[in-house]
Amino acid sequence: MIQLGLFYIAATITIASSLLAITRHNASHALIYLIVSLLGSAIVFYVLGAPFAAVLEVLIYAGAIMVLFVFVIMMLNLGAAGVKNEQQWLKPRTWVIPSLLCLALLAEIIYLLSSSNQALSGVVIGPKAVGIELFGPYVLAVEIASMLLLAGLVGAYHLGRRYLIDMRGESI
């Protein structure tokens, strides 16, 4: 019963803060709401019996990726001019088609959820079980993801290196 209450509170906060994240004109405020929404979804994961996914949500999404987002926002130093720009770009007219598309998806999800009889079992899946699955049947996906990251790393190194040589005034 308490779990159900926790779930509904966390889910409501997640949805509300996601909506706020989309509609805020000030980029830094939008980011804060996005962080809150990620934390909310972490609690939803935890209540549904996936503590490992929950803590990864906090550690990786809220704790690392969003920090980089805030980092970029700080570098851009948007301020009042940025808010004005956002207000010009986000006219009410812009919302119509995305909202309609989202409504269609929402209807599909509700239909799918109500037609299937499978309720979530609420079985707790610990970190060990996740690890065994990841490096057992899904090892190919892990390897592909690591190759993707390696490609990103090499690309970032390349960009950074060229910049450094330019700064020293040498030819590339």
Added chain:
Amino acid sequence: MEELTIFLVIYGTLLGAFAVAAVLVWFERRLLGFWQDRLGPNRVGPFGIGLALADVIKLLAKEDWIPPFADRLVFILAPTAVVITMLLGFAVVPYTEHLFIADLNIGLLFFLGMTSLAVYSVLLGGLGSHNKYALLGGLRAAAQMVSYEVFMGLSLMGVVMITGSFSLVDIVNTQAENGWFVISQFFGFIVFLVAGIAESHRLPFDLPEAEHELIAGFHTEYSGMKFGLFMLGEYLSLILISSMITTIFFGGWLGPSFLPDAVLDFVPHIFWFFAKTGTCICFFILLRAAIPRPRYDQLMSFGWKILLPLTLVNLLITGAVLLWL
């Protein structure tokens, strides 16, 4: 009974952490004075211990000023983040085998998650102040803490591999059988120690607030109790990191095994935990007194070029030993 104990532990942790943080303000300056061959604060009360109280009263009574150019929401939110996350981090610290708030099967990850959320305090403080020094401090903090988080997590993975669990109680129980991890995971310990200082951005790694170049860095615009919260958060993270080092690498509540059994039976377990944590805190203060602040690029290249390879080699060797021995 069970619930009552948990309530007592929660409130004990809360009040204890606040009290220790307040006393640390005095204790740190006193120790620094001792190590730098001067007196330090010794006027208020016996040995100057009244300074802790005087400092708290001063912070509470000061004018709490929000600059008109600041972003109010971000500015007010920033100092709360570090205090809340650090206090939440104490939830997984086991004081003895029976005395803890929660023994999560993701305990270690929970601690890492909370330290990584504490970054927001510095980051949002720098962003919300609309001040160029604060912004520079916040930028440095973001880069420093995100990088050192990586080594902090990786340095603990050797311990997790040996234990086979993220639960901190299990980690200490494994140390009862295998000896303290500071011996078998020495490089992990070194990296965790350095990353711990960088994460709590204390001297010598306090570049986000380096006063000789950035005034006070991310908290330049803060005054009164909002600044007090930043300071409280710093001391809380110092205590949390120290108790984590004790738990993970120095056997938590276990007494040193070279002592005779009679002594080990006689001394309560909680004494060992607090004694080791206290020693660790003193060591952090000694580091502050002894080591000068590195340059920012030195800090980053030290992290990525020395600590990262060190943790990876440590992981490789630990894995090989576990597989083949």
